[in-house]
Amino acid sequence: MKKSIYLPNQDGNVFEYKLTQTDGLKKPEHSQFSSRVAYSAAHVVADPFGSDDPVSKPAIDWEHTMKYRHYLWSLGFSVAEAMDTAQRGMGLQWEEAKELISRSVKEAKSVGGDIASGAGTDHLEPGAKVTIEDVIHAYEEQVSYVESAGSKVILMASRALATCAQTPEDYEYVYGRILTQVSQPVILHWLGEMFDPNLKGYWGTNNIDDAMNVCLRIIETHADKIEGIKISLLDDQKEIEMRRLLPENVRMYTGDDFNYPSLIEGDNQGYSDALLGIFDAIAPVASMALQDLDRGDTADFREKLNQTVPLARHIFQHPTYSYKTGVVFLAYLNGHQPHFRMVSGAESSRSILHFSKLFELADQGGVLVDPELAIERMDPVLKLAGIHQMGAVR
Incomplete structure (x- = not known):
């Protein structure tokens, strides 16, 4: 060798x-987790022969894209579909995302795999003429599609909302309108500006503590419609702070690809479940580590993930x-x-x-x-x- x-x-x-x-690497012996919920955001495989203009007309290799989702399910992960890891809004547009979601839901059902899919407003181009009502209608269209496809909804942050919202109350109004309509609890997604600079000042303020308070007000008001929130801020202390303030029935899904071992392990006041892009890259090791945690072996869990x-x-x-x-x-x-x-x-x-x-x-x-x-x-x-x-x- x-x-x-x-x-x-x-x-x-x-x-x-x-x-x-x-x-x-040997494939883990078991393929499910009991102590934590673990979503892997999944990437898409491009088809290099499917388009002569891969920038404006992206082509997807559906066979390998679906095979990878089956691989993640076989390791015990739930799949977070059509998220930023799949280049959503950075190459993958809503039209392609719709087909990705419908195909993945069908494959998930064939193996009993768990799936949640991103619903946002990326088919609505941000601009001076875009209104709050336009954002609501865009959210409604995507949420309706994801639910009708048979997937749980991950309510993604909206570039259009970040552009047209004037106050924190605008965010509370938009999210309130959508959350009162969903048919089952959703996962909210707070994506930091390091992941998408267009989302700077999300929740109506550049102050992270004030933004957290706005988000918490929305969660507390609609706790029965929210399964959890994924935050991707790369700030473990802010995540822990927010985690301790969540209603009892709302999960914290870490999106911190820097500090995930300690956040998933948790402390004497709680822990974070996971919805991570890095799990796509380290799936077999992460699967084995989560199974260590299920057995109560935190030392091996931390060794593998660290x-x-x-x-x-x-x-x-x-x-x-x-x-x-x-x-x-x-x-x-x-x-x-x-x-x-x-x-x-x-x-x-x-x-x-x-x-x-x-x-x-x-x-x-x-x-x-x-x-x-x-x-x-x-x-x-x-x-x-x-x-x-x-x-x-x-």
């Missing part, structure tokens, strides 16, 4: 990297919204798709130095399903950048 590969480093030189992970944190922090480094590229790159390295191409050409949003470091951290985090295959697939990516393994000529 090949155990090393030549990689570039920050000073432009090439060095031989020797893998620490020499054995492939070793993945440097990888997660690298994938989600600034600009954070480019994290999808790292998620898809790992899916390519691990053999879940035959190529490293993305919707809207997003594979170009990270550098060869980023991918090389990602390879190292994936090895050190123990998330390479087959290290030899990963080397084989890393090689052509390096060659494209002018790095050849025979003598490592650059």
Whole structure:
């Protein structure tokens, strides 16, 4: 077995990297969790031959996209569909999202898999003429579609609302109108501006504490229509603070891809469930760790997840919204798709130095399903950048 590969480093030189992970990952024995609810946001696989204009007319490889969802279900995860991990609003538009949701719901039903899907307003272009009522109608259209498809709703943040809302009361009015109409409890999604700069000042204020209070008022008023809230702020202390203020029946779903081990483990006042993009990239290890937690083995749980944190922090480094590229790159390295191409050409949003470091951290985090295959697939990516393994000529 090949155990090393030549990689570039920050000073432009090439060095031989020797893998620490020499054995492939075994699939976890069990495929369900009892102590935590765990959603993995799932990426989409592009079809590189499906369109001659991948930016404005993205094409999806439905076979591999659905296979990956089956893979996540087989590991025990629930699937969070058509979220930002699937490049929603950054390549994947509402028309494509509708087909993605309907296909995924059908596949979920075929295996008894759990699924929740994003409903937002991304078919409504933000602008000066957009009104609060326009936002409500856009939300109603998407929520209706997701529910009619047979999926639970994840109520996504709205760029159009962030543009036209004048006060926190505008947010309370919009969310109140939608929440009184849903047929079953939804998951709210508070996506920080590091994930989407267009959402700066969400909930009507730039002050994070004031924004939290607005969100909590909405949750308290409509607690019977809210299963939980996913917050993606990359601030563990704010998440813990909000978690302790939630109504008893409302779950906190961590979206913190930097601090997920401690937030999921929790403390003597509670814990966070999970709805994470990083779970797409580290699925087998995360599955085994969650099963450790089910057995009460917090030491092994933390050991397994802690070793993945440097990888997660690298994938989600600034600009954070480019994290999808790292998620898809790992899916390519691990053999879940035959190529490293993305919707809207997003594979170009990270550098060869980023991918090389990602390879190292994936090895050190123990998330390479087959290290030899990963080397084989890393090689052509390096060659494209002018790095050849025979003598490592650059």
